Structures are given as structure tokens and as C-alpha cells.
Amino acid sequence: GENVEQHPSTLSVQEGDSAVIKCTYSDSASNYFPWYKQELGKGPQLIIDIRSNVGEKKDQRIAVTLNKTAKHFSLHITETQPEDSAVYFCAASEGGTDKLIFGTGTRLQVFP
């Protein structure tokens, strides 16, 4: 089955700096890669996703890149703000299904 690795586990940045979180996956049949933001006491919130037929996707300060050959994908947050502080999870669909396999999470702290 699918296995998703995520790094780093914690990330501290100064407000205004960029943050990059990286994930690798094992199942070459995976075709959907969402990123979720989880604030304390809340459920995961979808912030951006990418499908396997696309290499990059951007939404304002957030971008995701996908390298299918290397089986890795990354989340890029530019001009970070304190409200970006949260735990971020990457996920990959297992094979061609809707079942998501999550990474272990990255706790992002943005200091003013």
C-alpha cells in the first residue's frame, strides 16, 4: 500500500519568510495529492491540492509542486504570517481510490 513520508516535523520561520514542507510517496499509481492545514482542536482543512497530470499549482501565497518521477511533492508558503501557524499534513490517494494516506505532519510556527 501507499506510504507517505513528510519532513520536517517542525518548522519555525520569521514572519515574511518562506516555508517549504516536503513529502514523498511510494505508490506510483497515486494520482491526487492534497495538503491540509489543521489548527488546534479543529479538523483538517483542505488548502490546496494537485493531480498527477500537473507539475505545479499556485493559489495566492501557497503553491504545490509535484515530481512524479521522483515521487515527491512540496508545499511552498511565501510571505508567511502568524496566522499560518498550524500543523500541515500532506496526503496521497492510494492507487486510483479516494482513500487518503497522510504524512506525519509538520508543525509550522511563524514568529512575528
Place this chain on the structure above:
Amino acid sequence: EPEVTQTPSHQVTQMGQEVILRCVPISNHLYFYWYRQILGQKVEFLVSFYNNEISEKSEIFDDQFSVERPDGSNFTLKIRSTKLEDSAMYFCASIRGGNEAFFGQGTRLTVV
């Protein structure tokens, strides 16, 4: 904006007792899921449900677990005889079609 709602937000139960966690998925969604997150760990898939039957379940989802969509709007997860290790956040998610999964706020289950 439509959202997935879960009740209760927190449930404390004695070991060996039965619990039912409730979810109201987004109304025009067709695929329903339960995920679990043990404190500080990653989100893990439990079960997927489509067309009134389980489509896939994980190793975690043993005979103590069951799911039901009793009335066309609610989606429930039942744990027949809770164990200490069942303590976790339980998230319900729903998908209309495609892959975008929307998660509820979660139910924190504490087994004592």
C-alpha cells in the same frame, strides 16, 4: 459554505462501553469516510462508505467497529466495546465526486 458537522465534540466513556459518533456529511456528497488521529500522530484511514455499504476498511476497523447511514443524512461510527487505545480524535469526511475530501471538526473520544 456547506460543512461536515460532527457530534459530540467530546465523548468520555468507560472501557467496555459502546459509543456512537455522529456525522452529518455535506448534503450532495456521495462518499463518506471515518479517519482517526491519535494524539500527536498522523491521521489514519478507518473506513469508506458508498451506496450504503462499506467500500474499504483498514486493519484498525475490526469487528468492534461498524458504520451506518440510518436515515440518508446522518453517518455514524459505532464502537461496540471501547478499549483504552480507542482514545483518539475521530474525523468524518465526505466527497461529492473527484477527490476533494472535506473533514468535520472531529469528536475527541476519551476512554477511561
